[in-house]
Amino acid sequence: MDLEELARRVRAFADERDWGKFHSPRNLAMAVSVEAGELLELFLWAEDGAAQPASPERAARVADEAADVLICLLNLCDRADVDLGDAVVRKLARAAEKYPPALVRGRALKYDEYPTWDGAAHGATDDSEP
């Protein structure tokens, strides 16, 4: 299912319940963060090298919390007139410029921490992560 169809279903769900009146961009941005926190909570206190999440019960809830994050994000993008698919494509293109595979493959530094990275050559204008 593509993003447009998902967004249509999310919008219809809210419309059927008259929840749009609660869906200000501010509220939806906060909801994205709250749901992301619920997703993070499933991984909280998992030990390095152990199963993550730490229990099968928590692992079973990952899909639900990931879905909650996307539902809130789709609602936010709908209200904020953001074409999420287009935004992702544009962001990936900028990230590809900042993180050329030949320079960063297998390494997890921030783009400006690579010794040979030239921000001007890569069109970097901010310090946001990809």
Ligand SMILES: [Mg+2]
């Ligand atoms: Mg949730």
